[in-house]
Amino acid sequence: MAVSWGAVVRPKAGQTVSGDTYVVASFEPAGLLVCVIDGLGGGAEAAHAALAAAEVVRARPGDDQAMLLQRAHGALHGTRGAVMSLLTFNLQLRSVSYMGVGNIGAHVYSALPIKPISKNGIIGYKLPSLLKLSYSYNFGDTFVLYSDGVSSRLNLDTTIDTTLPPQRLAERILHLHGKDNDDATVVAVRITE
Numbered sequence: 001m002a003v004s005w006g007a008v009v010r011p012k013a014g015q016t017v018s019g020d021t022y023v024v025a026s027f028e029p030a031g032l033l034v035c036v037i038d039g040l041g042g043g044a045e046a047a048h049a050a051l052a053a054a055e056v057v058r059a060r061p062g063d064d065q066a067m068l069l070q071r072a073h074g075a076l077h078g079t080r081g082a083v084m085s086l087l088t089f090n091l092q093l094r095s096v097s098y099m100g101v102g103n104i105g106a107h108v109y110s111a112l113p114i115k116p117i118s119k120n121g122i123i124g125y126k127l128p129s130l131l132k133l134s135y136s137y138n139f140g141d142t143f144v145l146y147s148d149g150v151s152s153r154l155n156l157d158t159t160i161d162t163t164l165p166p167q168r169l170a171e172r173i174l175h176l177h178g179k180d181n182d183d184a185t186v187v188a189v190r191i192t193e
């Protein structure tokens with residue numbers, strides 16, 4: 001199987017530093033972790049929180065999702081906090097799990113009913129009871145993670161050409177649904193045979 005992905009991060013209007021970040025990391029034997037993090041507030045302090053969470057995830061991308069979020073929760077104590085989503089693929093089994101905390105979105109282009117949702121909370125302040133959602137997927141499905149600088153109207157937009165290569169798809173989504181008044185991130189991942 002093959003993985004293709006693309007990502008865009010755009011700071012809010014007038015800012016040079018983004019409080020959003022993302023991680024895409026593969027791990028043995030056939031794992032892939034995709035993560036979007038939105039540091040609360042804006043500018044350098046938000047970026048500091050987001051990068052601390054990214055470091056936790058990047059260190060051990062194959063760890064259990066709940067463990068990663070708990071570890072990030074500890075690492076972000078005393079920071080602005082962050083919201084984040086984790087999408088973990090087992091490429092051998094063609095299965096995927098999602099866990100998200102806070103106002104952070106996911107949308108999946110698939111013939112299957114894959115509808116990940118996040119639980120209210122803030123990493124570093126209030127960790128909710130964690131909910132792991134697991135699915136199998138089809139080759140060719142495209143998974144999109146996005147921060148709240150992208151409008152959730154994305155979920156209802158049926159006009160997007162979802163066959164675009166992931167990088168172009170991510171750019172297209174940001175162009176169509178990005179908001180100027182917040183940092184915005186889109187990561188798109190497609191698994192093909």
Ligand SMILES: [Mn+2]
Nearest residue numbers: 038148149182
């Ligand atoms: Mn945001």
